Amino acid sequence: xxxxxxxxxxxxxxxxxxxxxxxxxxxxxxxxxxxxxxxxxxxxxxxxxxxxxxxxxxxxxxxxxxxxxxxxxxxxxxxxxxxxxxxxxxxxxxxxxxxxxxxxxxxxxxxxxxx
Amino acid sequence: xxxxxxxxxxxxxxxxxxxxxxxxxxxxxxxxxxxxxxxxxxxxxxxxxxxxxxxxxxxxxxxxxxxxxxxxxxxxxxxxxxxxxxxxxxxxxxxxxxxxxxxxxxxxx
Numbered sequence: 001x002x003x004x005x006x007x008x009x010x011x012x013x014x015x016x017x018x019x020x021x022x023x024x025x026x027x028x029x030x031x032x033x034x035x036x037x038x039x040x041x042x043x044x045x046x047x048x049x050x051x052x053x054x055x056x057x058x059x060x061x062x063x064x065x066x067x068x069x070x071x072x073x074x075x076x077x078x079x080x081x082x083x084x085x086x087x088x089x090x091x092x093x094x095x096x097x098x099x100x101x102x103x104x105x106x107x108x109x110x111x112x113x114x115x
Numbered sequence: 116x117x118x119x120x121x122x123x124x125x126x127x128x129x130x131x132x133x134x135x136x137x138x139x140x141x142x143x144x145x146x147x148x149x150x151x152x153x154x155x156x157x158x159x160x161x162x163x164x165x166x167x168x169x170x171x172x173x174x175x176x177x178x179x180x181x182x183x184x185x186x187x188x189x190x191x192x193x194x195x196x197x198x199x200x201x202x203x204x205x206x207x208x209x210x211x212x213x214x215x216x217x218x219x220x221x222x223x224x
Contacts, residue, residue, distance in 0.1 A: 042216035090158055103149065106158035
């Protein structure tokens with residue numbers, strides 16, 4: 001059974017803290033993604049990675065960075081958390097050929113509250 | 116830039132009713148379109164994927180159609196059940212994957 005695991009389901013952090021959100025997939029997928037989901041806005045892509053040590057900016061990368069040192073792990077980093085980063089964060093993975101109809105798999109999400 | 120719209124934003128129906136959820140997109144140059152289900156506080160689960168060359172896909176009580184030329188897809192749910200209550204999102208895969216904001220469905224017993 002395919003699995004995308006987000007280690008932290010619920011976090012509360014203070015403004016200015018550095019926050020790490022971890023994601024691990026067990027499907028040997030090349031592609032990994034980080035989205036945030038806000039009411040009425042749908043999913044917005046923050047960053048994605050096509051391979052180890054590679055990263056590409058999505059639509060809303062400001063205030064975030066990512067790390068992919070190993071194929072199975074993709075970390076989202078909030079360098080200095082702010083209240084407008086309070087959101088649900090979703091990690092996803094897929095095999096290379098998304099255009100060929102390979103589906104994308106999502107983790108359960110991480111709820112981050114910044115106070 | 117691809118824009119994906121889902122109407123209605125919320126829908127409430129009695130159990131047993133057949134219903135249609137709508138998804139529209141602005142750029143018809145797509146590889147495929149996917150419908151997802153999201154339960155409250157959870158991630159997304161893929162329901163159906165339609166390739167750009169296909170017109171529809173079926174899985175159980177679910178049927179998804181795609182009209183690429185008009186930029187529309189529908190998700191048809193037959194004989195709805197309370198367990199179908201969730202948010203349904205469509206995602207269009209072109210140069211990148213774009214999601215709609217979802218339709219929140221409530222099926223009342």
